[in-house]
Structures are given as C-alpha cells and as structure tokens.
Amino acid sequence: MTELAIGIDGGGSGCRAAVADGRGNVLGRGKAGPANILSDLDNSLLNIVESAREALRDAGLPAETVSKVSAVVGVAGANVGDYGTRIDRALPFADGHVVTDALIALQGALGDSDGVIGAFGTGSVYNARRDGKLRGIGGWGFVVGDQASGARLGRDLLEKSLLAYDKVRPSSPLTARLMSEYGGNPERVVEFAHTAKPKDFARYAPLVFEYAAQDDEIAIAIVKDAAAAIDENLDTLLWPQCPAICLLGGLAKAYGPWLAERHKALLAEPKGDVLQGAVDLAVKFLQERQKGAA
Amino acid sequence: MTELAIGIDGGGSGCRAAVADGRGNVLGRGKAGPANILSDLDNSLLNIVESAREALRDAGLPAETVSKVSAVVGVAGANVGDYGTRIDRALPFADGHVVTDALIALQGALGDSDGVIGAFGTGSVYNARRDGKLRGIGGWGFVVGDQASGARLGRDLLEKSLLAYDKVRPSSPLTARLMSEYGGNPERVVEFAHTAKPKDFARYAPLVFEYAAQDDEIAIAIVKDAAAAIDENLDTLLWPQCPAICLLGGLAKAYGPWLAERHKALLAEPKGDVLQGAVDLAVKFLQERQKGAA
Incomplete structure (x- = not known):
C-alpha cells in the first residue's frame, strides 16, 4: 500500500487521471480513450486503467503501482443497474470507488459545500447537493431533453432557418448565414440534420x-428559450438557503448574462474542475484508510 | 395506343395505381412496394411499374398494355435535380408524366380549383395552388421541421414526460400513462427516443x-402548439380570395377543431384522395393526346 490517490474523470470523449499524494498535491497526469460504460464496458475499463497508468508514469512511478493506490473513478452510468459494482470488481486498484460523473463534478465545483451545478456543453444536466444529499435532473440527450445544450441550440437554429426559408417566420442575419452555409438549399440543411x-x-x-x-432577433429568441429552460431547472433544484450555483462546461460563461436575476445573484466560480473533484474524493478515501490503519 | 389512363401514387409506404377509361371511370386498382426515389431509385421504378401492371390485371387487361397507356406518377422528390426526367425515361408507358406528390394531392383534394392543402400524418406539409401556380412549404422531416406532424406530437409528449419525471414541469394523466408504459424508467424512454x-x-x-x-393540460398544450404551427403555415400560403383549405392525412380530422376561426371558416372536404388526383391528371393527358391525334 502506497500513500497515493488517483482521481479519474471517465468521460465519453476521453479519460483523464491525476495522481496525488496524501495531502492532495498532484504528482502526475494521464489521458486515455473514452469511457462509455453503458455501450462499451470492456474498452471503458481498459481506458480507465490506461489513464491511471499514464498518470503514474508522468509522476515517475512504476505503472504497477496502480494496484496499490486509492482511486475514485467518476463515470456516467455508474448508478445504472449493477454497472458500478461490475466496474469496481474489474479494476486493479487497492481501494477503488466508482461514482457518478455528477458526484465528481459537484465535488470539483463546490468542494464539500452544498449547492447546485449546471453543465452546458453538447448536452445539459443539473445536480444539487443539499445537506449532503445528491439530486440530479436533465441529461436525457438532445432528442427529447437537454433543452439548454449546445445540440439543442444548433437544432433550433436549423429549424428556425427552415421556417425563415419557407417565409413562415421572418429571417435574420443569422438564419441567412446558416442557409448560405448550405448554398441556400433547404434539402442540404435537412440532409445534414438527419x-x-x-x-x-x-x-x-x-x-x-x-x-x-x-442583437439578432432569432438568435436572441433561441438563447432566451434555452435560458428559460435553465431557470426552470434551477428553480426545481434550489432551496431558500442554497449558497451557490456554479455553471460548468463550454457554454457556461455565455449563458450567465441571460439567466434570471435571482439566479445570477447566486452564481459562483467553480472551485476546481471535474478531475479535481475526483482527486479530492480519492484523497479523502486515502485519508480514511490511513486513519483506519493507524 | 389504347384509350387508358393510369394514375399512380408512389408513396414511401407503398405504391397505389388505378387504371381508368377516357372518361375517368376506374376499371382496376393495384398495389406494390414503396417508392423512395431519392434513396432507392431502382426498386422505386420496379414498384411503380408493378402497381400499374396489377391495376391492369385487376381490370382484366393484359399486363403488356402498360406500354400503351397515358400515366401520371406522383412521387416525393420528382422536382429534385433530374430525378423526374430520369424516372420518366425509365418507365414503360406510352405517355408518362412524373409529377410531385404535392401536385396529385392538390388535384385530388381541390380538382381544378385553387386552394390550400395541409397534410398531417407521420410528417406535415402544405401546398397551395393560386391562379394555377403551385407553392409548397414544410415537409422537412421531424428533426428540424414538420411541427404539426404525428412524429413531433409524439416527440413532444416524450420530452414533456421527462420534464414531469424530473419535476421541472407538472405531470398529468397523459405523462403518467407514458411513463408507466416504460415502467416509470426515464432511461427506457430515452433509449426508445434515440x-x-x-x-x-x-x-x-x-x-x-x-x-x-x-382536458389533460399537457395534451392540450402539445396540440395547441402544433395547431399554432398549422395556423402560421396556412397564413403564409393564404390569400384574401382563397376559396378553400383542405386538411388531409390521418390527423386531419383531429386537428380541425383546434385551428384558428379564420381557418375553420375555409375548411372544405377534399373532393378525392391522392390517387384520384393522379388518375384525374392522367385522364387529362389522355384527352389532350386524343385531341392532338384527332
């Protein structure tokens, strides 16, 4: 048993890992391919372990140290059926903990505090920690959910551009630009969309x-619809004493100014990123084990 | 040269044909597989011809008569690129005319009169004939269009059911029924949707x-959104002297009561169906040829 903790952010576009000492000082970082446990469990496991080995190598440690560390792996789907347990059993860590991507995101953004986070990238999802208890909503994918996601903003733009092409709704500089990207041909827009x-x-x-x-009117309408969706999701999770809301993801900064004033007033910078959240939790588990062993 | 006219409705779920004499009396009917000319031209051609042969057989006529008739084939995509000409050349009819599915639908519903039609089935599309000129809008598919289609009504229901599951919006008997169909499991709803x-x-x-x-509030909201989409599409095509609006397709009757009063006042029963429109046009071409030959 070493005194090392590894945090792993197992994401759909890649795994990231960081190894830290018992006080949380990061010693090395690693990357590997994606983890989509619900659709490809075997390769997800390989990539999770590979990112951990990379981080150890980066720290100048032998790759076989992987079997002696405390590790926290955050992955989407960890709470679905028995996936969490199955991954836990298959991983080589001395002390492994498989948790949801939501938990490491919350830990990264809020530390040990209560609060609400909303993540806005290709998808959109919301999580709250209240009196230590987690609650998540959204994240159902852009076909029938993720109303404030980048994917929905784009789909909305295509739909409104076709309505403008048909002269059902007014056009705008934005819809004109979109149509010109497709040579003014709605069939090509549809082909792309499908x-x-x-x-x-x-x-x-x-x-x-x-x-x-x-001030493009159609762009404003699309963003206002999405911001209204954020506001109603936040209202669902908020409680009167909620100390903070953190917006995460590539679109977080862009959405800030469009939110309701009551939400703007609670906005706080995230303390750290998702990987930091995984490392923090891994260090906590390491410290608990050390206490237990003492 | 016989004095026969064949009308063919070449649709994505199947081809239907009817053979008529020079006065439009239908003598026989036939069916065959689908025509999706943009995705499968070869099989579409086979099915178009097969439906015509079936109609001739049904009328007690030899199948080789197919090379002696006037025919009108209505298919989606007939106006895309050179598809109309390519089909025209490949078909065996003495005098073949490939036209859009919109034209035969207009002809079937309105005869030779001006007016507006809206078709509401799995998709939704609108066509107008004004002073004999055609204009069509919509029909772009449910991903980024077809706002009043059956597909969009269903997608909307799934989205609103997930919002109710997350308690972002109120639930209703309809969303409860939808969720119970999926064992109350939102993951299964999402799996279906994708x-x-x-x-x-x-x-x-x-x-x-x-x-x-x-009086289910969520059902009413979904239908009102779709009916508002119909109203704005109709407003785009209508002109002050427009004599009639015909609603076609499986959802036509259901939508009637939800339209704006100004549109309800113009609603008229379609004179005939889409296949009838193809037959009417084929008979016209036959009569013109006979005049030319006389």
Missing part, C-alpha cells in the same frame, strides 16, 4: 451566442 | 388527441 450527431449540432452554439450579442 | 423512427414517435399522436379531448 445524419448529425449531437456534437455536430452543437458546433452552431457559439454562432448563436455571437449573433445574440449583435 | 432509436425511434418518425412513425414510432407518431404512434403516440392519437393518444395525445385522446387526452386533449379529456
């Missing part, structure tokens, strides 16, 4: 915010 | 209307 993945739609999110800042 | 085809979502459209009639 094969686009969430991240392809989400590519348009920065453009929507850019035009909204330039 | 593999569902438009017709799978559209399965829920009758349920939405059924609950709207029972």
Whole structure:
C-alpha cells in the first residue's frame, strides 16, 4: 500500500487521471480513450486503467503501482443497474470507488459545500447537493431533453432557418448565414440534420451566442428559450438557503448574462474542475484508510 | 395506343395505381412496394411499374398494355435535380408524366380549383395552388421541421414526460400513462427516443388527441402548439380570395377543431384522395393526346 490517490474523470470523449499524494498535491497526469460504460464496458475499463497508468508514469512511478493506490473513478452510468459494482470488481486498484460523473463534478465545483451545478456543453444536466444529499435532473440527450445544450441550440437554429426559408417566420442575419452555409438549399440543411450527431449540432452554439450579442432577433429568441429552460431547472433544484450555483462546461460563461436575476445573484466560480473533484474524493478515501490503519 | 389512363401514387409506404377509361371511370386498382426515389431509385421504378401492371390485371387487361397507356406518377422528390426526367425515361408507358406528390394531392383534394392543402400524418406539409401556380412549404422531416406532424406530437409528449419525471414541469394523466408504459424508467424512454423512427414517435399522436379531448393540460398544450404551427403555415400560403383549405392525412380530422376561426371558416372536404388526383391528371393527358391525334 502506497500513500497515493488517483482521481479519474471517465468521460465519453476521453479519460483523464491525476495522481496525488496524501495531502492532495498532484504528482502526475494521464489521458486515455473514452469511457462509455453503458455501450462499451470492456474498452471503458481498459481506458480507465490506461489513464491511471499514464498518470503514474508522468509522476515517475512504476505503472504497477496502480494496484496499490486509492482511486475514485467518476463515470456516467455508474448508478445504472449493477454497472458500478461490475466496474469496481474489474479494476486493479487497492481501494477503488466508482461514482457518478455528477458526484465528481459537484465535488470539483463546490468542494464539500452544498449547492447546485449546471453543465452546458453538447448536452445539459443539473445536480444539487443539499445537506449532503445528491439530486440530479436533465441529461436525457438532445432528442427529447437537454433543452439548454449546445445540440439543442444548433437544432433550433436549423429549424428556425427552415421556417425563415419557407417565409413562415421572418429571417435574420443569422438564419441567412446558416442557409448560405448550405448554398441556400433547404434539402442540404435537412440532409445534414438527419445524419448529425449531437456534437455536430452543437458546433452552431457559439454562432448563436455571437449573433445574440449583435442583437439578432432569432438568435436572441433561441438563447432566451434555452435560458428559460435553465431557470426552470434551477428553480426545481434550489432551496431558500442554497449558497451557490456554479455553471460548468463550454457554454457556461455565455449563458450567465441571460439567466434570471435571482439566479445570477447566486452564481459562483467553480472551485476546481471535474478531475479535481475526483482527486479530492480519492484523497479523502486515502485519508480514511490511513486513519483506519493507524 | 389504347384509350387508358393510369394514375399512380408512389408513396414511401407503398405504391397505389388505378387504371381508368377516357372518361375517368376506374376499371382496376393495384398495389406494390414503396417508392423512395431519392434513396432507392431502382426498386422505386420496379414498384411503380408493378402497381400499374396489377391495376391492369385487376381490370382484366393484359399486363403488356402498360406500354400503351397515358400515366401520371406522383412521387416525393420528382422536382429534385433530374430525378423526374430520369424516372420518366425509365418507365414503360406510352405517355408518362412524373409529377410531385404535392401536385396529385392538390388535384385530388381541390380538382381544378385553387386552394390550400395541409397534410398531417407521420410528417406535415402544405401546398397551395393560386391562379394555377403551385407553392409548397414544410415537409422537412421531424428533426428540424414538420411541427404539426404525428412524429413531433409524439416527440413532444416524450420530452414533456421527462420534464414531469424530473419535476421541472407538472405531470398529468397523459405523462403518467407514458411513463408507466416504460415502467416509470426515464432511461427506457430515452433509449426508445434515440432509436425511434418518425412513425414510432407518431404512434403516440392519437393518444395525445385522446387526452386533449379529456382536458389533460399537457395534451392540450402539445396540440395547441402544433395547431399554432398549422395556423402560421396556412397564413403564409393564404390569400384574401382563397376559396378553400383542405386538411388531409390521418390527423386531419383531429386537428380541425383546434385551428384558428379564420381557418375553420375555409375548411372544405377534399373532393378525392391522392390517387384520384393522379388518375384525374392522367385522364387529362389522355384527352389532350386524343385531341392532338384527332
């Protein structure tokens, strides 16, 4: 048993790991391929372990140290069925803890405090910690959810551009720009939309915010709809004494100014990122084990 | 050269044909597989011809008569690129005319009169004939269009059911019923939504209307949104002297009561169906040829 803790952020676009000593000082970092445990458990396990080995190598430690560390792995789906237990059993760590991506995000942003976080990237999801208890909403994917996600902003832009093309609704500089990207041909817009993945739609999110800042009426309408969705999700999770709201993800900064005043007043900078949250938790587990062993 | 006219409705779920004499009396009918010319031209051509042969057989005529008739084939995509010409060349009819599905639908519903039609099934699309000129809008598919389609009603129901599950919005008897169909498990709703085809979502459209009639607030909100989309599309196509609006498709009757009064006042029963429109046009072409030959 070494006195090392490894935190792992097992994400759909890649795994990131960091190894720290017993006081939380980060000694090395590693990366590996994606972890999508619900769709590809085997490769997810390989990538989780590989990111940990990389972090150990980066710290100048032998890769086999991996079997002697305390580790926290945060992955989406850890709370679905028996996936958490199955991963826990398959991993080589001395003391492994598989938790949800939500928990490490909360820990990273809020530390040990209560509060609410909303994450806005390709998707959108909300989590609260109140009196230490977690509650998550959203994150159902852009087809029937994720109303404030980048994917929905992009899909909305395409829909409104086609309505403008048909002259059902007014056009705007933004819809004109979108249509011109497809040679003014609505069939090409539709062809794109029917094969686009969430991240392809989400590519348009920065453009929507850019035009909204330039007073484009359709851009403003799209952003206001999404911000209203954020407000109603936050209202669902908030309680009167809630100390803070942290917005995370690539679109967090862009959404800030569009939120209701009651929410703006509670906005706080996240203390650390998701990986930091995993490291913090791993260090806590290490300290508990050391206490237990003492 | 015989004095026969064949009308063919080449649809995505199947081809239907009817053979008529020079005065429009239908002598026989036939069916065959689907025509999706943009995605599968070869099989579409086979099915179009097969439906015509079936109609001739049904009328007690030899199948080789197919090379001696005037025919009108209505298919979606006939106006895209050179598809119309390519189909025209490949078909065996003495005198073939490939036209859009919109034209045969207009002809069927309105005869030779001006007016506006809206079709509401799995998708939604609008067409107008004004002073003999056609204009069509909508029909872009449910991902970024078809706001009043069965597919969108179903998708909307799933989205609102998940919002109710998360307690972001109130639930209703309809959302409770939807969730119970999936064992109360939002993951299963999402799994369905991410593999569902438009017709799978559209399965829920009758349920939405059924609950709207029972004053279910969420059902009413979904139907009102869709009806508002119909109203704004109709307003885009209407002109002051427009004599009639015909609603077509499986959801036509259900939508009637939800439209704006100004549109209800113009509603008229369609004169005939889409296949009838194809037959009417084929008979016209036959009569023109006969005049030319006389």
